[in-house]
Amino acid sequence: MSLWMQRTALFLLTLAAPHLVPNDYWIGVLTRICLYTTLALGLNVVVGFAGLLDLGYVAFYGIGSYIYAFLASPHFALHLSFWVALPLTVAIAAVSGILLGAPTLRLRGDYLAIVTLGFGEIVYLLLINGDRPVNITNGVNGILGIDPPRLGSLTFSRNHEYYYLFLAFLLLALLISTRLAHSRIGWAWQAIREDEVAARVMGINTTKAKLQAFAVGASFAGIGGGLLASWQRSVFPDNFLFYESINILAMVILGGVGNLAGVVVGATLLVALPEIFRGFHRYRMLAYGLMLIVLMIFRPRGLFEGNRVGRREPETSTLEEETLSLVEPGPPVGQ
Amino acid sequence: MLKLSGVVTSYGSLPVLKGVSLEVKGGEIVCLLGGNASGKSTTMKTILGTVPPRKGTIEFDGQRIDGLPTAEIVRRGISLVPEGRRIFARMTVWENLVMGAFTRREAPADELTEDLERIYGLFPRLRERRDQLGGTLSGGEQQMLAIGRALMSRPRLLLMDEPSMGLAPALVDLVFDIIREINSRGMTILVVEQNASVALSMAHRGYVLKNGRIVMHDRASALLEAEGVRRAYLGEA
Ligand SMILES: Nc1ncnc2c1ncn2[C@@H]1O[C@H](COP(=O)(O)OP(=O)(O)O)[C@@H](O)[C@H]1O
Numbered sequence: 059m060s061l062w063m064q065r066t067a068l069f070l071l072t073l074a075a076p077h078l079v080p081n082d083y084w085i086g087v088l089t090r091i092c093l094y095t096t097l098a099l100g101l102n103v104v105v106g107f108a109g110l111l112d113l114g115y116v117a118f119y120g121i122g123s124y125i126y127a128f129l130a131s132p133h134f135a136l137h138l139s140f141w142v143a144l145p146l147t148v149a150i151a152a153v154s155g156i157l158l159g160a161p162t163l164r165l166r167g168d169y170l171a172i173v174t175l176g177f178g179e180i181v182y183l184l185l186i187n188g189d190r191p192v193n194i195t196n197g198v199n200g201i202l203g204i205d206p207p208r209l210g211s212l213t214f215s216r217n218h219e220y221y222y223l224f225l226a227f228l229l230l231a232l233l234i235s236t237r238l239a240h241s242r243i244g245w246a247w248q249a250i251r252e253d254e255v256a257a258r259v260m261g262i263n264t265t266k267a268k269l270q271a272f273a274v275g276a277s278f279a280g281i282g283g284g285l286l287a288s289w290q291r292s293v294f295p296d297n298f299l300f301y302e303s304i305n306i307l308a309m310v311i312l313g314g315v316g317n318l319a320g321v322v323v324g325a326t327l328l329v330a331l332p333e334i335f336r337g338f339h340r341y342r343m344l345a346y347g348l349m350l351i352v353l354m355i356f357r358p359r360g361l362f363e364g365n366r367v368g369r370r371e372p373e374t375s376t377l378e379e380e381t382l383s384l385v386e387p388g389p390p391v392g393q
Numbered sequence: 394m395l396k397l398s399g400v401v402t403s404y405g406s407l408p409v410l411k412g413v414s415l416e417v418k419g420g421e422i423v424c425l426l427g428g429n430a431s432g433k434s435t436t437m438k439t440i441l442g443t444v445p446p447r448k449g450t451i452e453f454d455g456q457r458i459d460g461l462p463t464a465e466i467v468r469r470g471i472s473l474v475p476e477g478r479r480i481f482a483r484m485t486v487w488e489n490l491v492m493g494a495f496t497r498r499e500a501p502a503d504e505l506t507e508d509l510e511r512i513y514g515l516f517p518r519l520r521e522r523r524d525q526l527g528g529t530l531s532g533g534e535q536q537m538l539a540i541g542r543a544l545m546s547r548p549r550l551l552l553m554d555e556p557s558m559g560l561a562p563a564l565v566d567l568v569f570d571i572i573r574e575i576n577s578r579g580m581t582i583l584v585v586e587q588n589a590s591v592a593l594s595m596a597h598r599g600y601v602l603k604n605g606r607i608v609m610h611d612r613a614s615a616l617l618e619a620e621g622v623r624r625a626y627l628g629e630a
Pocket residue numbers: 404409427428429430431432433434435436
């Protein structure tokens with residue numbers, strides 16, 4: 059089967075999916091798969107493409123959710139339409155990615171991990187304590203009554219409606235990821251991930267490239283956050299615990315760091331497995347944990363070969379094509 | 394071609410280069426000698442702009458390049474083979490080479506293909522291994538790859554930071570043969586070495602750096618005979 063046919067079949071399958079599962083609960087699971095895959099694709103840009111180990115990714119997810127909640131709820135009596143609020147949310151999330159990324163530029167590996175972990179905690183604490191002295195976040199009570207998205211005469215309310223909305227954004231995230239992986243900036247990220255000093259010697263502006271990675275990653279988290287808020291119709295600080303960062307990171311690692319198909323499969327499995335293991339009742343998370351350990355023992359580099367961005371597929375791309383992708387005008391990284 | 398005048402470079406408040414002046418003329422091989430931590434690598438990084446100079450000027454082809462971003466300096470024709478090779482381990486040989494052309498974004502694909510061919514001609518080993526990951530190459534092959542990658546930006550001045558480091562003696566000779574060969578094709582080269590005798594036997598002129606200052610410079614043959622050189626590059630006295 060050709061690649062094109064495989065993709066079409068897969069796409070049709072995702073379109074039909076809500077009709078193939080037994081009940082509405084499972085449509086909700088499918089919707090969450092779309093949400094987490096979008097988030098994982100964003101973290102993959104930072105961790106997989108640029109090699110920056112970010113343990114505080116949930117910060118951007120939280121920022122996205124709350125910004126969306128501020129813009130489209132009775133909380134500040136702002137009721138912006140979903141189609142206005144979401145782009146604004148994404149823009150603000152991107153800026154927060156740059157602001158939180160900037161102080162970490164000199165850090166690598168473990169140090170970067172610790173500092174980003176700290177950022178994740180700080181944002182969580184800000185959300186919890188942001189109700190005093192001025193009430194901004196409404197503290198532990200969260201923000202309720204968030205407006206649902208509207209499209210024409212349709213007001214989103216049922217899971218399958220949200221599923222298609224989330225799927226559309228997932229496909230957008232996937233498209234952007236694919237383009238990035240094969241672009242100049244993708245090459246720059248890969249070089250930085252392999253050797254930052256050498257990357258600089260090649261004329262790559264590593265500061266700018268890293269900030270771009272943080273911005274793109276945070277944008278995806280902003281999309282995820284906005285979608286969550288509009289679906290859940292409420293947001294709480296506890297949606298953004300450290301555990302979520304690790305969960306999303308596990309999706310990226312399980313599938314194969316940097317490998318897009320891997321990230322999609324990783325996120326799908328990690329959302330679906332706990333549901334499948336529901337029959338184990340209290341041993342559910344145990345079964346899930348064991349499953350992860352076994353997977354990592356037998357596929358230490360992930361289900362798919364990771365660690366390669368914009369991988370050259372010998373049969374699908376020629377030397378010229380790949381060379382062109384390097385020289386074609388893209389974001390001016392090397393300036 | 395390249396002229397440094399009174400270059401001062403610091404990391405934080407600690408000055409490492411304390412007024413370095415040196416010159417490289419077109420077509421030359423110039424060797425920069427010096428003991429450990431004398432500032433040789435810092436000189437290279439300063440020329441390439443990855444570390445900006447605090448004081449002094451750097452001219453390339455008569456134009457100031459100090460303060461320019463590295464990408465612009467590379468585009469103007471300076472390229473560095475970094476200390477320790479620093480090839481991209483999980484990228485193939487081919488990808489490493491293409492990465493060397495990062496600054497040539499307007500270059501047509503066939504021009505890059507031509508350059509790749511030229512480099513494969515210089516290093517047939519790299520052609521054989523072009524789909525192999527860089528990290529799986531031997532030390533000597535990695536050095537060839539690092540040189541090839543630096544050549545992909547089409548430099549007119551090639552900076553090399555200790556190209557013989559960590560190589561077996563036979564490979565050291567090979568690397569120096571390659572440097573001579575590249576030079577004979579018209580490339581100007583500034584090479585840093587701790588291995589003074591070998592480096593001087595190939596260079597036209599040499600400078601000796603000590604504690605961030607140039608303490609000696611002369612024709613290579615004269616430096617080779619100079620008693621002080623051994624002491625200087627060993628970092629004694
Ligand atoms: N990134 C850096 N930050 C702080 N100090 C540095 C850095 N790089 C080099 N140095 C210091 O600068 C001095 C000269 O280093 P270097 O130029 O690498 O010497 P060489 O190449 O001659 O061995 C050393 O004392 C070294 O410790």
